[in-house]
Amino acid sequence: MQWEQVLAPRMGRMKASEIRELLKLLDQPDIISFAGGIPDPALFPVAAFQGALTAALAPGKADAALQYSVSEGYLPLRQWLAAHMTGLGIPCGVDNILITSGSQQALDYLGKLMIGTGDTVLVNWPTYMGALGAFNAYEPVYDRLDPRDNRGAAEYTAKAAEAGGRVKFAYLSVDFANPTGETIPRADRERVLDLADDLGAAIVEDAAYQALRFDGEAVPPILALEIARKAKTGGSIEDCRTIYCGSFSKTLAPGLRVGWVCAASPVIGRLVLMKQAADLHSSTLNQMAIADVAANLFESHVAGLREVYKARRDHMLAALSREMPKGVSWTRPEGGMFVWITLPETMDGAALLARSLETERVAFVPGRAFFADGSGGNTIRLSFSRADEAAIDEGIRRLGRLIAAD
């Protein structure tokens, strides 16, 4: 079969990354890995999920748990989320919440909802590579979003028109971002709102790590800032252009694939149509389990996670200060899972990974894949979420040695 003859043009944008091949080596037992941005499985609330699943499958409940259900999502979970979002400064009701199969599905749906071939999406340089992967299927053009560069709406619009489309939305990983670990300050969030207003564009706010703040002051979600603006003239979430994507993956369990979108109800309504067409609904049983565990222990469980991840972050930052040679700089995240390293300009993160796996047996993610224009070759992402303190000390020592020798 000549598959090229039947593939859609969009497949040209969907390529397996070369680093994935290298990262296959991660399963080897002697590798110290700072690569995956995933939770430590030792911290999963296993007993709580066992109880929740047993309860969901008990007589009287099992019929609903194992049956098809509504595309919007399991109502008690949407109710819990509406209260949770209200607590974050986003007053809303269940009609503003859609349950998705992880926030990754929300990114795919939002691409499908808004991007026509050649339309422009504004993203940070770097940004979450999974968002680029999701949007790429809809064949957008990317333009660099830097709230401080003073480019006005007219400049963005002209560039988008040159590419044959218009600016549809800005996508931002807002708190302890994947990959940089940085948090977008309040003033920059306000600037993005101003710009989106001027452009008539939407904002996709990816808050996957929002709950994992270790220190510093919480920054209001962009959607909360926008609601506060609208409230001055009697408006509400229904008047907002910001679409908030949340996830239980980093707080409770990624394997259950439960995330959510919070937005104006007309947006939710359209996403519901999309979900009906794509997968009908997210797993009923998984939603019931998440609803039960979230209602019983979300706050206390996340408090425990913060403590463990904070200690690992502190340990990694201390090790970097001790071990990194001159010319290397890194971010100091206030939460999340990532530290972002900038190497001397002449160094290449992918080449460093290949050497590191061969000689030092330390894994990380080269930064280039996070840049929509393929720049950023001298950057790498380290995750501190899964390594214990001894592995962090040893891994950073080896990495420092490798970089110094380059």
Ligand SMILES: Cc1ncc(COP(=O)(O)O)c(C=O)c1O
């Ligand atoms: C910034 C960001 N957004 C979204 C996701 C997708 O997460 P999930 O689909 O598990 O909710 C991830 C996963 O790593 C992420 O880092």
